Amino acid sequence: MIYLLCLILFCVGLYCIITKRNLIKIIIGIGIVEYAINLFFILIAYRIRGRAPILAQDQVIENMVDPLPQAIVLTAIVIGLAVTALLVAIAIRIYEKYGTFDIEKIKRLKG
Amino acid sequence: MFLEWVASLIGEEPIELYILLVFMIAAAIIAVEIEDLLSSIVAVGAVGLGLSITFLTLKAPDLAIVQLVVEILCLIILIRATIKRDITQVKGRQRFITILTSLTFIVLFLVLAWSSLKNLPEFGYPIMKVAKNYLGEGLARTGATNLVTSVILDFRAYDTLGEVTVLFAAIIGALAVLRKIGRK
Known part of the structure; x- marks a missing residue:
């Protein structure tokens, strides 16, 4: 059931990417999709009544959540920031060239 | 009656997760549909910060910290892209047929994904091989x-x-x- 809500978040982002005409809106859509995927990984790693995967001195912690997807998502979040930065740089450059963010007015292929 | 039905649907999954996810979906819809670009960026910031709190509830404190920092940087970058651009709104209606086709395919995708999700391990009981x-x-x-x-x-x-x-x-x-x- 909780997976379905995560999927709906993914679909909101997908809808934004497909239908919007503004470049910044498309970048926002890509960001939302990214959030949904990261959240999905962590949802899979979760354990009912689990504990964070950090060991403590002099006590045995049972029922830890899965640390492997957390490590992968930690990588993915940082890469997401880099991707957003690159996309925004390209969008700014396109704005300088064409004076608009509307993707239907950006037609000339010649650099 | 209704509450019992909701309780049977949720089971033993933590309830705060549902509240946070509904909040995130609402903020995402606002971010997608609002006209003004700056408001849209602020709404997407709300989604990211909600995700940070969700990570904390899912027992991933490292991720919560990283998400918080990355979200703030993302906001700064996006605001840098939109501020001082005088024409920030794209005029003109979207084509009806585009929205209709994309919605059809998204619903199709949702149905297929939902049917394939049943093969995953149940929420809260990972395999951890x-x-x-x-x-x-x-x-x-x-x-x-x-x-x-x-x-x-x-x-x-x-x-x-x-x-x-x-x-x-x-x-x-x-x-x-x-x-x-x-x-x-």
Whole structure:
């Protein structure tokens, strides 16, 4: 059931990417999709009544959540920031060239 | 009656997760549909900060910290892109047929994904075939008490090396696109 809500978040982002005409809106859509995927990984790693995967001195912690997807998502979040930065740089450059963010007015292929 | 039905639907999953996810979906819809770009960016910031709190509820404190920092940086970058651009709104209606086709395909995707999700392990009971090793031997083999750190920096250090390479390439790409000198 909780997976379905995560999927709906993914679909909101997908809808934004497909239908919007503004470049910044498309970048926002890509960001939302990214959030949904990261959240999905962590949802899979979760354990009912689990504990964070950090060991403590002099006590045995049972029922830890899965640390492997957390490590992968930690990588993915940082890469997401880099991707957003690159996309925004390209969008700014396109704005300088064409004076608009509307993707239907950006037609000339010649650099 | 209704409450019992909701309770049977939720089971023993933590209720605050549902509240946070509904909040995130609402903020995402606002971010997608609002006209003004600056408001849209603020709404997407709300989604990211909600995600940070969700990570905290899902027992991933490292991720919550990283998400918080990255979200703030993301907001700064996006605001930098939109502020001082006087024409920030795209005029004109969207084509009805585009919205209709995309909605059809998204609903189709949702149905297919929902039917395939039933093959996943149930929420709250992960398989943890690989992670069992990490949890058991992580402290002895790496000396890190935080097992996420031991996975990132020791067991899967090549992953991190690749991440740093991607980060470097993306920053160089952004600088090359935005440079002022050497351009015709």
